[in-house]
Amino acid sequence: KQEVTQIPAALSVPEGENLVLNCSFTDSAIYNLQWFRQDPGKGLTSLLLIQSSQREQTSGRLNASLDKSSGRSTLYIAASQPGDSATYLCAVGGGGNKLTFGTGTQLKVEL
């Protein structure tokens, strides 16, 4: 059974700082990995999708990497802004069309 863990559970940083969010998964037989953002009381916004054959994806200030063999992914956020404050969720796509979600990292970027 796939298990997904995210560290840290919560993070508070000053504006402008570069930061890394971590995601680890127990079963390396994955199809893809997707990073989402969730604002309080809202749905999920897709940030980046990495296919199992890829090593990384970039979108603006965001860069996500994938190391299948070690069961790890990182989300790098450059020059953080208060608008980046949200919960970031990592989800692993496996067999049976199923996404397994991590527990999330709650990020607060302070002025």
Place this chain on the structure above:
Amino acid sequence: SAVISQKPSRDICQRGTSLTIQCQVDSQVTMMFWYRQQPGQSLTLIATANQGSEATYESGFVIDKFPISRPNLTFSTLTVSNMSPEDSSIYLCSVRDSPYEQYFGPGTRLTVT
């Protein structure tokens, strides 16, 4: 990317009643899913909504409690039946695009008293 809407956005319901949540997508999609997010928890897949046939439920979820309809490729409903306070959650509709990127609706926040 698909645009997904859900109704209602939130509701407060009494124990023992049922609530039907609607999900509408702006384009035809093959794969549609229903997730639950309990307070302080991450998302758990309830079922895959199959067009024209019965939904496929995950372990721990049953059709009598969470009946699902999918009459066409753009619409689905999830009913939460005989509700108890433990059903208080955010319920999210999701669709899968190609290649395998998944999108979520805004969610329905349910409180059962």
